[in-house]
Amino acid sequence: MQIPHRQPTTVAQLCASGAQRLTSAGIQTPLLDAQLILAYVLACSRLEIMAHPERQVSEPEEQRFEELLARRVAREPLAYIVGTKEFYGLEIEVCAGVFVPRPETELLVDECVARLRGKQCVIADVGTGTGAVAVALALALPKSTVYAVDVCPLAVKTAERNVHRHGLQDRVFVVSSNLFESFGGDSLDAVVSNPPYVPTGDIPLLQPEVAVYEPRQALDGGVDGLDVYKELVPAAFRVIKPGGFLAVEVGSGQADSVVQIIERSGYTKVEKRKDLSGIERVVVGSKC
Numbered sequence: 001m002q003i004p005h006r007q008p009t010t011v012a013q014l015c016a017s018g019a020q021r022l023t024s025a026g027i028q029t030p031l032l033d034a035q036l037i038l039a040y041v042l043a044c045s046r047l048e049i050m051a052h053p054e055r056q057v058s059e060p061e062e063q064r065f066e067e068l069l070a071r072r073v074a075r076e077p078l079a080y081i082v083g084t085k086e087f088y089g090l091e092i093e094v095c096a097g098v099f100v101p102r103p104e105t106e107l108l109v110d111e112c113v114a115r116l117r118g119k120q121c122v123i124a125d126v127g128t129g130t131g132a133v134a135v136a137l138a139l140a141l142p143k144s145t146v147y148a149v150d151v152c153p154l155a156v157k158t159a160e161r162n163v164h165r166h167g168l169q170d171r172v173f174v175v176s177s178n179l180f181e182s183f184g185g186d187s188l189d190a191v192v193s194n195p196p197y198v199p200t201g202d203i204p205l206l207q208p209e210v211a212v213y214e215p216r217q218a219l220d221g222g223v224d225g226l227d228v229y230k231e232l233v234p235a236a237f238r239v240i241k242p243g244g245f246l247a248v249e250v251g252s253g254q255a256d257s258v259v260q261i262i263e264r265s266g267y268t269k270v271e272k273r274k275d276l277s278g279i280e281r282v283v284v285g286s287k288c
Contacts, residue, residue, distance in 0.1 A: 009062050012053035014038055018069050025073040033078050034069070040082040041065045075208035088136035093162050097154045099218035101132040104275045105194050107282050108249050109133055111273055112192055113140045115245060115284075121189035124149055124239070126179060126232065129218060131159030131172070133192060138172045148174045149182075152217065179232060183239045191236040194249040195228035197221040225251055229258050233285075234265040240287045247284045255280035 018034030027033055032046075039046045041064045042057070057065070068081050079085040079094040086092070087101040088109055094100055112123070120143045125134040127150060134148035146168075148159045156176045163172045175182050198219045203211055210219065221227050229248065236246045246267060250258045255272045262270050267285030275281035 008056040010053060011038060011042075011049055011055045011057060014057055014062065014065055015049065015053075018065070021069065021073055025075065027072065027075075033072055036078060036082060037068050037072060038065055041068065075212065077209045077213055080213065085130075085132075087132040088140075090132070090136060090139070090166065092130050092132045092135070093158060093165060094130055095154070095158055096213070097215055098152075098158045099129040099155075099214055101130055104277075104279075104281055105133065105249055106136075107273060107275050108192055108194060108247055109136045109140065111247050111282050111284060112137055112190055116141050116144065116190060119143060119189075121145070122187065123147070123190045123192060124180070124183065124188050126150075126191060126193040126236075127195050127218075127228075128159050128174070129155050129194075131162040131174065133194065134159065134172050135162050135166050135168060137192070138168050139166065144171065146172045147183075147188075148172055149177050149179070150174075151176065151178045152215070179235050180239045185238050186241045188239050189241055189244045190247065191240055191244075192247045193232060193236075195221070195232055197225045197228070197249070197251040197254060199223060199225040221251075224257075225254060226257055226261065229261050233258075233261050233267075237265050237267065237287060242287055245284055245286045247282060249281060250283055252279050255283055258283045 015034045019030040022030035022033055035046050035049045039049050041061055071081050077100055079100045080096045084091050085094045085101050088106050092101055122145045124147045128134050128148035131148045134146045138144055138146045150156050156174055159174045163169050196219050198221055200220055200223055203219055259270050262285040268288050269286040271284045272280045273282040
């Protein structure tokens with residue numbers, strides 16, 4: 001008895017079927033996600049996937065695609081599945097248990113670069129997670145020294161890998177520390193941070209990718225979402241040099257409250273910056 005041959009499956013067919021399943025699962029970018037998963041399986045770029053829809057996929061490759069697609073259907077973050085996330089034009093390694101970098105956080109980098117461009121400076125990125133902000137700052141500010149600070153051992157290891165990935169181990173130093181335990185007074189030109197700011201009661205209302213999969217310690221900002229700011233802001237004032245500044249990301253509707261915390265801690269020239277959605281996303285305070 002002759003065993004029938006498997007009909008070849010093309011890239012276009014897999015992307016179409018995958019996008020259909022992701023749509024049914026409530027994924028907002030189904031075709032993009034299907035293309036990125038297949039590109040990961042085939043070790044090529046998304047552009048190659050789009051340029052060669054006729055490319056045939058082997059049976060093992062198709063099986064691998066289906067395995068990873070099932071994880072995305074279950075609402076696991078795409079970054080955890082493919083192991084990377086683009087941030088500030090850079091490929092950042094990501095793994096389960098570490099906060100996934102967000103596009104809106106690029107505004108935090110923009111604000112710091114605008115203030116420090118061309119200068120020799122020492123910066124601390126507190127709560128660095130993957131190290132995305134620290135790496136982006138170091139590459140945009142070639143005269144800078146950056147300390148990537150986190151208390152989570154997994155985040156520290158991930159940040160170290162990203163520092164090496166981008167060849168920055170001579171200027172970006174990953175520090176396992178709670179806030180500023182490792183820094184002396186008036187030692188930093190800038191402190192940047194994207195701290196946990198989601199109110200505890202709001203976490204179950206978030207998308208499953210966040211509420212179920214991302215580390216709670218990177219999300220939970222306490223009852224009002226402001227717990228970390230109340231500790232971080234005054235502590236940063238001690239280690240920032242006169243003429244330096246603090247820049248923090250904030251959640252929707254939190255900017256005015258964070259401004260008050262910053263002003264009470266002695267900072268001046270406190271400013272707010274809106275992201276592309278019109279949300280006041282970054283607050284900056286200077287130390288005279």
